[in-house]
Amino acid sequence: MSALNSLTSTQKSQLRNAFTIIDGDSRDSKITKKDLVALYKTLGLTTPTDAQLNTMLDGEEGINFTQYSNIMAKQLSKFDGRETIQNALKVFADESKDLKDPDFNVEITKLKEAVCSVQLGEIGTGDNRLGRKTFDELVDGFVRDEIDGRKVFMASKWLAAYIE
Known part of the structure; x- marks a missing residue:
């Protein structure tokens, strides 16, 4: 096939x-x-x-x-799909939540720091990290303010919207 x-x-x-x-x-x-x-x-x-x-x-x-x-x-076809991405996002999930819960959130500042610090592309090809402004645009609509002032990324909702 x-x-x-x-x-x-x-x-x-x-x-x-x-x-x-x-x-x-x-x-x-x-x-x-x-x-x-x-x-x-x-x-x-x-x-x-x-x-x-x-x-x-x-x-x-x-x-x-x-x-x-x-x-x-x-x-x-090289990706394991949704489960791999979900597990990667769960690394940043709120530790007080049950990680088996399909509805989970991630503290946005931790995720942003990690994602924007990763070098994309081949080593030696220059600084190809994802820009903070671009990151903000990619998660727009999936971030909400918590009562304690933190901002969280609604990871499960993003996965449902973008990852089959």
């Missing part, structure tokens, strides 16, 4: 939406170097080198939706 056939209809729809966003303003139904550079800039990340961009595009001038879907399906 091909990796693409292992995707759910929701995942396929999400891939289509992501492809449309990455395709950017050109709307030429291909992801090109120009599209990728624009995406990295929008996310506040260091733009990959020309060689890295060529690798992302499998040496092509651009990739269409079918090629993109196949690449992403292969990458997604």
Whole structure:
């Protein structure tokens, strides 16, 4: 069975939406170097080198939706999925809560410090950490104020919204 056939209809729809966003303003139904550079800039990340961009595009001038879907399906098949992400988030969960409870929250400052300090990409390619502003945008709508003044990330609600 091909990796693409292992995707759910929701995942396929999400891939289509992501492809449309990455395709950017050109709307030429291909992801090109120009599209990728624009995406990295929008996310506040260091733009990959020309060689890295060529690798992302499998040496092509651009990739269409079918090629993109196949690449992403292969990458997604490498993840253990929701449980792995959930377990990673639980490392930051409120220690007074039962970690078996599917509805859990994470103190946002601890999570933000950890996530924004991790180097993304290859070592030696520059500072590719997730920016704090970008982090805030990614968790927007999933943070609430507690009575004691702390801010918590509603991890279980985020997982339900974004991770199949």
